[in-house]
Amino acid sequence: NAGVMQNPRHLVRRRGQEARLRCSPMKGHSHVYWYRQLPEEGLKFMVYLQKENIIDESGMPKERFSAEFPKEGPSILRIQQVVRGDSAAYFCASSSGQVKAATNEKLFFGSGTQLSVL
């Protein structure tokens, strides 16, 4: 009964390097969401993807951040040229997309990736 799987759990990068965060949704789920949690802050929506489609990226910084959810394989959140302010916990959630009224969709979260930028 695998839930949402994220890896790595911890990622350390130096300023200017690239960070790649992976998320495999729950079995049977085709919708993926990325959220970011800064210290002392609530989780903030970043992006919503379905297979091969970005549905809503309104919460993503315009530069350096990108996300994909290919037909095969996990969803990837990519941060290029990381800066100290990118240090945060990045959470992935998934939902089935099968509930008739999307309002009633429940989101299930992974354990997150803690990104530390030195």
Add this chain to the structure above:
Amino acid sequence: EDKVVQSPLSLVVHEGDTVTLNCSYEVTNFRSLLWYKQEKKAPTFLFMLTSSGIEKKSGRLSSILDKKELFSILNITATQTGDSAIYLCAPKGGGSNYKLTFGKGTLLTVNP
């Protein structure tokens, strides 16, 4: 801008106590409200509330929504040390039917 305020920010109780956690929200086009428990890292789903006045229960936890007054409460009776966690409230809305707006959470500590 959508806003969620949870109170108290932190709470320390003894095992066996009953606690009430509060969540007030201002969200455009409100759809539903979800509660999560965050231990260590992974937020774990607790409840989803869509209608006012209908209490959801799961063991010692229960929750209710008031859509007119824009708040929800989470009750935990006979608390146990395993209930220690951050409890997150997240209404869904804000112009979409999928986007959750999270509060900062209530940190509950249950001492033996």
